[in-house]
Amino acid sequence: MSQMDQLDARSCVLLRLGERRFALAAEQIAELVAPSRVYRFAHRTPEIDGVILRRGRVVPVCDVAEKLTGKKLTSRRFYLVATRKRGTSVDCVALPVSGECELITVDLTPAGESDSPHVAAWLSHDGEVIEVLNLDALTPGSTAAVMQPTVAPEAHA
Amino acid sequence: MQLATAHKAPAVRTEQIILFRSSGQVFAISSASVQEVRAVDGLAGSPQAINEPSLPKVRHMFRRGESNLYVVHAGLHFGLRQTPASLIFLLRKLRTALLIDGIEKMTTMTRLQALPGAFCHEERLWYRGLTVLDQSVIPVVNPAGFLTDDELFVLDAAASRLMAPEAPPAGEMDLSV
Numbered sequence: 413m414s415q416m417d418q419l420d421a422r423s424c425v426l427l428r429l430g431e432r433r434f435a436l437a438a439e440q441i442a443e444l445v446a447p448s449r450v451y452r453f454a455h456r457t458p459e460i461d462g463v464i465l466r467r468g469r470v471v472p473v474c475d476v477a478e479k480l481t482g483k484k485l486t487s488r489r490f491y492l493v494a495t496r497k498r499g500t501s502v503d504c505v506a507l508p509v510s511g512e513c514e515l516i517t518v519d520l521t522p523a524g525e526s527d528s529p530h531v532a533a534w535l536s537h538d539g540e541v542i543e544v545l546n547l548d549a550l551t552p553g554s555t556a557a558v559m560q561p562t563v564a565p566e567a568h569a
Numbered sequence: 570m571q572l573a574t575a576h577k578a579p580a581v582r583t584e585q586i587i588l589f590r591s592s593g594q595v596f597a598i599s600s601a602s603v604q605e606v607r608a609v610d611g612l613a614g615s616p617q618a619i620n621e622p623s624l625p626k627v628r629h630m631f632r633r634g635e636s637n638l639y640v641v642h643a644g645l646h647f648g649l650r651q652t653p654a655s656l657i658f659l660l661r662k663l664r665t666a667l668l669i670d671g672i673e674k675m676t677t678m679t680r681l682q683a684l685p686g687a688f689c690h691e692e693r694l695w696y697r698g699l700t701v702l703d704q705s706v707i708p709v710v711n712p713a714g715f716l717t718d719d720e721l722f723v724l725d726a727a728a729s730r731l732m733a734p735e736a737p738p739a740g741e742m743d744l745s746v
Contacts, residue, residue, distance in 0.1 A: 451706035454594060454647035456690035463685070463699070463706055470699050470706055472687040496686075503686045553687040 422520050424535060424544060427492055428511030429477040430485060435516075435535055435544045442493040442504055444513055459552045464491065464506055473506045474551045480530070480543075485510050496547050496554075505551050520544060581679050586700070588673035588707065592644030592652045595673055595707055597700060602712040605659040609668070612657060616640065621727040624720060630728055631666075633659075637728045640666045641715045647695065665715045676702065681709060 423438035443466075450462035450473055461473040471493060477485045491506040492513060520533040523546075532546035548554045585600040616629045619639070626645035630637050638659070644651055654668040678700040684693060694714040700707050716724070 453596075453706070453708045454649055454695075455688055455692040456648065457688050457692065460687055465701060465704070465706065468680075468701060470682050470685060470701070472685045474687060498686050505685075505687050551687055553685070553689040 421517055423515060423517050424520075425492070426514040426516060426537065426542065427507070427509045428513075430481050430483055430510055432481055433540065433542050434480065435542050436492070436494060436547065437532070437544065438515060440494045440496070440547060442495050445491050445493060445506075447488045447491060447508070457552050461508075466493065466504075466506075469504070471504045471506045473508065475508050476545075476550050477508070477510075479550065480545075494547055496551065498553075503553075505547070583677045583679050584681070585675065586678050586709065587658075587675050588702075589643075589656075589658075590670040590673055591647065591654075592649035592670065594647070594649060595705075596643070596647075597678065597702075597707045597709045598658070598667075598712065599697075599709070600675060602661050602663075603658045604661040606672070607657045607659065609655060609657055617731065619724065619727055619731060621724060623723060627716075627720075627724060630724070636664055637725065638664050638666050639716060639721070639724050640668055642668045643715075644670075646715055660712045660715075663712055663716075664721060665712070667715060678702065678709070 424435040425438050425441050426433050426435050445464075445466065448464050450464055452462040459474050459476075459479075461475050463470045463472050465471075473491065475485060477483060485508055487510055488508040489511055490509050490513065492509050493504050493506050495502050495504055516535075516537060518535045518537055520535050523531045523533050529549035530546050531543045533544040535542050535544055586597040587600050587603060588595055588597050590596075612631065616631045619627060619630045621627060626642050627639045628642070629640040631640070632638070640657065642651065642654065644654075652670055655671055656669050658667040658669060660667060681698040681700055683698050684696050692708075694717075695711060696708045696714070697711045698709055700709050
Protein backbone atom coordinates (compact mmCIF):
# COMPACT_ATOMS: atom_id res chain seq x y z
CA MET A 413 0.00 0.00 0.00
CA SER A 414 1.49 3.30 -1.03
CA GLN A 415 1.59 6.41 1.08
CA MET A 416 -1.15 7.89 -1.06
CA ASP A 417 -3.56 4.98 -0.49
CA GLN A 418 -3.97 5.96 3.11
CA LEU A 419 -4.81 9.59 2.54
CA ASP A 420 -7.90 11.29 1.25
CA ALA A 421 -7.42 15.05 0.96
CA ARG A 422 -3.92 16.13 0.00
CA SER A 423 -2.24 19.32 -1.03
CA CYS A 424 -1.03 19.14 -4.58
CA VAL A 425 0.61 21.50 -7.02
CA LEU A 426 -0.88 21.60 -10.48
CA LEU A 427 1.63 22.15 -13.25
CA ARG A 428 1.17 22.72 -16.94
CA LEU A 429 3.12 20.92 -19.65
CA GLY A 430 1.97 22.21 -23.00
CA GLU A 431 -1.77 21.56 -23.33
CA ARG A 432 -2.01 19.20 -20.37
CA ARG A 433 -1.99 19.59 -16.63
CA PHE A 434 -0.40 17.24 -14.13
CA ALA A 435 0.00 17.33 -10.36
CA LEU A 436 2.69 16.67 -7.80
CA ALA A 437 2.26 16.22 -4.05
CA ALA A 438 2.93 19.63 -2.51
CA GLU A 439 5.33 18.16 0.03
CA GLN A 440 7.66 17.26 -2.83
CA ILE A 441 7.91 20.82 -4.09
CA ALA A 442 10.87 22.91 -2.94
CA GLU A 443 10.28 26.05 -4.99
CA LEU A 444 9.09 27.51 -8.27
CA VAL A 445 11.77 29.57 -9.99
CA ALA A 446 12.12 31.64 -13.11
CA PRO A 447 14.16 30.05 -15.90
CA SER A 448 17.85 30.63 -15.46
CA ARG A 449 20.96 29.62 -17.34
CA VAL A 450 21.24 25.89 -17.95
CA TYR A 451 24.80 24.65 -17.66
CA ARG A 452 25.59 21.69 -19.84
CA PHE A 453 28.46 19.22 -19.71
CA ALA A 454 29.14 15.79 -21.16
CA HIS A 455 27.06 12.98 -19.67
CA ARG A 456 25.08 9.92 -20.74
CA THR A 457 21.73 10.35 -19.04
CA PRO A 458 19.47 11.40 -21.91
CA GLU A 459 16.61 12.59 -19.70
CA ILE A 460 18.82 15.28 -18.16
CA ASP A 461 19.10 18.51 -20.07
CA GLY A 462 21.74 20.15 -17.89
CA VAL A 463 21.90 21.75 -14.49
CA ILE A 464 20.87 25.05 -12.95
CA LEU A 465 22.35 26.79 -9.93
CA ARG A 466 20.07 27.53 -7.00
CA ARG A 467 21.67 29.19 -3.99
CA GLY A 468 25.01 27.65 -4.88
CA ARG A 469 23.51 24.21 -5.23
CA VAL A 470 23.55 22.30 -8.51
CA VAL A 471 20.10 21.05 -9.57
CA PRO A 472 19.63 18.81 -12.61
CA VAL A 473 17.01 19.86 -15.15
CA CYS A 474 14.79 17.02 -16.30
CA ASP A 475 12.26 17.77 -19.03
CA VAL A 476 9.47 15.25 -18.45
CA ALA A 477 7.10 16.79 -21.01
CA GLU A 478 8.15 14.53 -23.87
CA LYS A 479 7.65 11.43 -21.76
CA LEU A 480 4.23 12.59 -20.57
CA THR A 481 2.80 14.37 -23.59
CA GLY A 482 4.90 13.13 -26.49
CA LYS A 483 6.14 16.66 -27.21
CA LYS A 484 9.05 18.69 -25.91
CA LEU A 485 8.17 21.99 -24.32
CA THR A 486 8.48 24.86 -26.74
CA SER A 487 8.65 27.43 -23.96
CA ARG A 488 9.83 27.16 -20.38
CA ARG A 489 8.02 29.54 -18.11
CA PHE A 490 9.26 28.25 -14.76
CA TYR A 491 11.27 25.49 -13.21
CA LEU A 492 9.42 23.55 -10.55
CA VAL A 493 12.12 22.30 -8.21
CA ALA A 494 10.98 19.05 -6.66
CA THR A 495 12.62 16.82 -4.08
CA ARG A 496 13.15 13.10 -4.22
CA LYS A 497 14.13 10.82 -1.37
CA ARG A 498 17.15 8.67 -2.07
CA GLY A 499 17.71 6.43 0.93
CA THR A 500 18.42 8.76 3.81
CA SER A 501 19.20 11.76 1.63
CA VAL A 502 17.04 14.06 -0.45
CA ASP A 503 17.97 15.37 -3.85
CA CYS A 504 16.34 17.92 -6.11
CA VAL A 505 15.33 17.94 -9.72
CA ALA A 506 14.09 20.93 -11.72
CA LEU A 507 11.10 20.26 -13.98
CA PRO A 508 10.51 22.84 -16.73
CA VAL A 509 6.83 23.82 -16.90
CA SER A 510 5.07 25.92 -19.49
CA GLY A 511 2.54 27.82 -17.35
CA GLU A 512 1.43 28.97 -13.95
CA CYS A 513 1.33 26.45 -11.11
CA GLU A 514 -1.53 26.23 -8.63
CA LEU A 515 -1.68 24.84 -5.11
CA ILE A 516 -4.89 22.95 -4.38
CA THR A 517 -6.20 20.62 -1.70
CA VAL A 518 -8.13 17.78 -3.19
CA ASP A 519 -9.21 14.20 -2.66
CA LEU A 520 -6.98 11.68 -4.38
CA THR A 521 -7.88 8.38 -5.96
CA PRO A 522 -5.07 5.85 -5.64
CA ALA A 523 -3.51 4.59 -8.86
CA GLY A 524 -4.59 1.17 -10.02
CA GLU A 525 -2.44 -1.74 -11.09
CA SER A 526 -3.11 -1.01 -14.73
CA ASP A 527 -1.90 2.58 -14.47
CA SER A 528 1.52 3.58 -15.73
CA PRO A 529 4.33 3.57 -13.15
CA HIS A 530 4.60 7.35 -13.37
CA VAL A 531 1.03 7.72 -12.02
CA ALA A 532 0.97 7.88 -8.22
CA ALA A 533 -2.71 8.81 -7.97
CA TRP A 534 -5.51 10.64 -9.73
CA LEU A 535 -7.37 13.82 -8.84
CA SER A 536 -10.34 15.63 -10.26
CA HIS A 537 -10.23 19.41 -10.58
CA ASP A 538 -12.28 21.85 -12.66
CA GLY A 539 -13.91 18.98 -14.48
CA GLU A 540 -10.55 17.55 -15.48
CA VAL A 541 -9.07 14.24 -14.35
CA ILE A 542 -5.38 14.79 -13.65
CA GLU A 543 -2.49 12.42 -13.04
CA VAL A 544 -0.55 12.90 -9.80
CA LEU A 545 3.01 12.12 -10.80
CA ASN A 546 5.37 9.61 -9.25
CA LEU A 547 8.69 11.41 -9.64
CA ASP A 548 10.77 8.34 -8.86
CA ALA A 549 9.30 6.55 -11.85
CA LEU A 550 9.49 9.59 -14.09
CA THR A 551 12.98 10.92 -13.46
CA PRO A 552 16.28 9.07 -13.76
CA GLY A 553 18.44 8.03 -10.87
CA SER A 554 16.05 6.02 -8.78
CA THR A 555 17.94 3.28 -6.97
CA ALA A 556 16.95 0.65 -9.50
CA ALA A 557 18.14 2.69 -12.45
CA VAL A 558 21.59 3.63 -11.19
CA MET A 559 24.46 2.60 -13.48
CA GLN A 560 22.34 0.86 -16.08
CA PRO A 561 24.29 0.98 -19.33
CA THR A 562 22.92 3.19 -22.09
CA VAL A 563 22.62 2.18 -25.67
CA ALA A 564 23.17 5.57 -27.24
CA PRO A 565 26.88 6.18 -27.70
CA GLU A 566 26.77 9.93 -27.97
CA ALA A 567 27.06 12.19 -25.00
CA HIS A 568 24.59 14.92 -24.15
CA ALA A 569 26.19 18.26 -23.62
CA MET B 570 44.39 36.92 34.36
CA GLN B 571 42.98 34.57 31.82
CA LEU B 572 43.20 35.56 28.23
CA ALA B 573 40.14 35.09 26.11
CA THR B 574 40.57 32.26 23.71
CA ALA B 575 40.72 33.49 20.17
CA HIS B 576 38.11 31.77 18.04
CA LYS B 577 39.40 30.97 14.62
CA ALA B 578 37.07 30.20 11.78
CA PRO B 579 37.71 26.70 10.51
CA ALA B 580 40.10 26.74 7.58
CA VAL B 581 38.38 26.26 4.25
CA ARG B 582 39.65 23.14 2.58
CA THR B 583 40.80 23.95 -0.89
CA GLU B 584 42.12 21.97 -3.79
CA GLN B 585 44.29 23.11 -6.64
CA ILE B 586 42.75 22.26 -9.98
CA ILE B 587 43.64 22.65 -13.62
CA LEU B 588 40.88 23.76 -15.96
CA PHE B 589 41.38 22.24 -19.37
CA ARG B 590 39.53 22.27 -22.65
CA SER B 591 38.57 19.26 -24.65
CA SER B 592 36.29 19.29 -27.69
CA GLY B 593 35.11 22.78 -26.82
CA GLN B 594 34.15 22.01 -23.23
CA VAL B 595 35.88 22.88 -20.00
CA PHE B 596 36.69 20.28 -17.38
CA ALA B 597 38.66 20.38 -14.15
CA ILE B 598 41.22 17.93 -12.84
CA SER B 599 43.03 17.97 -9.53
CA SER B 600 46.54 19.25 -10.16
CA ALA B 601 47.79 16.63 -7.69
CA SER B 602 46.74 13.92 -10.09
CA VAL B 603 48.72 15.34 -13.00
CA GLN B 604 52.34 14.26 -12.97
CA GLU B 605 53.52 15.92 -16.19
CA VAL B 606 52.16 18.16 -18.89
CA ARG B 607 53.70 17.71 -22.31
CA ALA B 608 53.15 18.98 -25.80
CA VAL B 609 52.07 16.17 -28.09
CA ASP B 610 55.25 16.51 -30.10
CA GLY B 611 57.47 16.77 -27.04
CA LEU B 612 56.81 13.41 -25.52
CA ALA B 613 59.86 11.37 -24.64
CA GLY B 614 59.77 7.79 -25.87
CA SER B 615 58.24 6.50 -29.03
CA PRO B 616 54.49 6.55 -29.09
CA GLN B 617 53.14 3.61 -30.98
CA ALA B 618 49.83 3.28 -32.69
CA ILE B 619 47.45 0.84 -31.07
CA ASN B 620 44.24 -0.26 -32.67
CA GLU B 621 41.73 -1.81 -30.35
CA PRO B 622 38.34 -1.52 -32.09
CA SER B 623 36.42 -1.67 -28.82
CA LEU B 624 38.33 1.35 -27.49
CA PRO B 625 38.49 4.02 -30.18
CA LYS B 626 39.38 6.64 -27.56
CA VAL B 627 42.86 5.04 -27.28
CA ARG B 628 44.97 5.22 -30.41
CA HIS B 629 48.48 5.44 -29.03
CA MET B 630 50.60 3.99 -26.29
CA PHE B 631 54.16 4.36 -25.12
CA ARG B 632 56.52 2.71 -22.70
CA ARG B 633 57.49 4.29 -19.40
CA GLY B 634 59.86 2.05 -17.48
CA GLU B 635 58.24 -1.35 -17.32
CA SER B 636 54.74 -0.12 -18.03
CA ASN B 637 52.64 0.67 -21.04
CA LEU B 638 50.94 4.05 -20.83
CA TYR B 639 47.82 4.49 -22.91
CA VAL B 640 46.87 7.82 -24.45
CA VAL B 641 43.16 8.54 -24.04
CA HIS B 642 41.57 11.25 -26.17
CA ALA B 643 39.54 13.12 -23.57
CA GLY B 644 36.91 14.31 -26.04
CA LEU B 645 36.25 10.83 -27.38
CA HIS B 646 36.14 9.47 -23.85
CA PHE B 647 33.33 11.90 -23.05
CA GLY B 648 31.53 11.14 -26.31
CA LEU B 649 32.25 14.56 -27.78
CA ARG B 650 33.37 15.44 -31.27
CA GLN B 651 37.03 14.97 -32.07
CA THR B 652 39.15 18.10 -32.09
CA PRO B 653 42.88 18.60 -32.60
CA ALA B 654 44.70 18.00 -29.32
CA SER B 655 47.86 19.83 -28.36
CA LEU B 656 48.75 18.70 -24.83
CA ILE B 657 49.09 15.50 -22.89
CA PHE B 658 48.58 15.07 -19.16
CA LEU B 659 50.50 12.15 -17.71
CA LEU B 660 48.39 11.08 -14.77
CA ARG B 661 50.03 10.26 -11.47
CA LYS B 662 49.97 6.62 -10.35
CA LEU B 663 47.94 5.62 -13.38
CA ARG B 664 48.79 4.11 -16.73
CA THR B 665 46.78 6.78 -18.46
CA ALA B 666 47.87 9.80 -20.45
CA LEU B 667 45.19 12.26 -21.39
CA LEU B 668 45.08 14.03 -24.72
CA ILE B 669 43.50 17.46 -24.36
CA ASP B 670 43.03 20.58 -26.46
CA GLY B 671 44.63 23.01 -24.02
CA ILE B 672 44.81 24.41 -20.52
CA GLU B 673 42.53 27.27 -19.54
CA LYS B 674 44.06 28.10 -16.19
CA MET B 675 45.04 26.78 -12.79
CA THR B 676 42.81 27.74 -9.92
CA THR B 677 41.50 26.62 -6.56
CA MET B 678 38.18 25.06 -5.71
CA THR B 679 36.71 25.30 -2.26
CA ARG B 680 33.73 23.04 -2.72
CA LEU B 681 33.15 19.85 -4.63
CA GLN B 682 29.48 18.97 -4.95
CA ALA B 683 28.46 15.38 -5.49
CA LEU B 684 27.05 14.64 -8.91
CA PRO B 685 23.24 14.77 -8.47
CA GLY B 686 21.67 11.34 -8.27
CA ALA B 687 19.67 11.97 -11.43
CA PHE B 688 22.88 11.43 -13.39
CA CYS B 689 22.93 7.69 -13.36
CA HIS B 690 25.13 6.37 -16.14
CA GLU B 691 28.84 6.42 -17.04
CA GLU B 692 29.19 10.00 -15.86
CA ARG B 693 29.19 8.69 -12.29
CA LEU B 694 32.52 7.06 -13.12
CA TRP B 695 33.75 9.98 -15.22
CA TYR B 696 33.40 12.65 -12.57
CA ARG B 697 34.32 13.12 -8.92
CA GLY B 698 31.67 15.78 -8.78
CA LEU B 699 30.91 19.33 -9.84
CA THR B 700 32.35 22.62 -8.76
CA VAL B 701 31.08 26.15 -9.24
CA LEU B 702 33.63 28.69 -10.46
CA ASP B 703 32.75 32.22 -11.53
CA GLN B 704 29.07 31.27 -11.71
CA SER B 705 29.82 28.35 -14.02
CA VAL B 706 29.40 24.68 -13.29
CA ILE B 707 32.53 22.68 -14.08
CA PRO B 708 32.71 18.88 -13.93
CA VAL B 709 35.74 17.64 -11.98
CA VAL B 710 37.05 14.52 -13.67
CA ASN B 711 37.93 11.30 -11.92
CA PRO B 712 41.44 10.41 -13.16
CA ALA B 713 40.85 6.71 -12.56
CA GLY B 714 37.71 6.84 -14.69
CA PHE B 715 39.44 7.21 -18.04
CA LEU B 716 40.45 3.57 -18.23
CA THR B 717 38.84 0.83 -16.18
CA ASP B 718 40.70 -2.31 -15.14
CA ASP B 719 38.84 -4.21 -17.84
CA GLU B 720 39.85 -1.68 -20.48
CA LEU B 721 43.48 -1.83 -19.34
CA PHE B 722 43.34 -5.62 -19.61
CA VAL B 723 42.08 -5.36 -23.19
CA LEU B 724 44.72 -2.77 -24.05
CA ASP B 725 47.51 -4.82 -22.49
CA ALA B 726 46.45 -7.76 -24.61
CA ALA B 727 46.44 -5.59 -27.73
CA ALA B 728 49.84 -4.16 -26.77
CA SER B 729 51.36 -7.59 -26.30
CA ARG B 730 50.15 -8.59 -29.77
CA LEU B 731 51.79 -5.43 -31.07
CA MET B 732 55.08 -6.23 -29.35
CA ALA B 733 55.14 -9.84 -30.52
CA PRO B 734 58.09 -10.60 -32.84
CA GLU B 735 55.86 -11.52 -35.78
CA ALA B 736 54.10 -8.20 -35.65
CA PRO B 737 55.27 -5.63 -38.20
CA PRO B 738 57.42 -2.93 -36.60
CA ALA B 739 55.49 0.15 -35.60
CA GLY B 740 57.25 3.39 -36.19
CA GLU B 741 56.97 6.66 -34.38
CA MET B 742 53.56 8.13 -34.72
CA ASP B 743 52.24 11.61 -34.85
CA LEU B 744 49.85 11.96 -31.91
CA SER B 745 48.01 14.90 -33.34
CA VAL B 746 44.49 14.16 -34.50
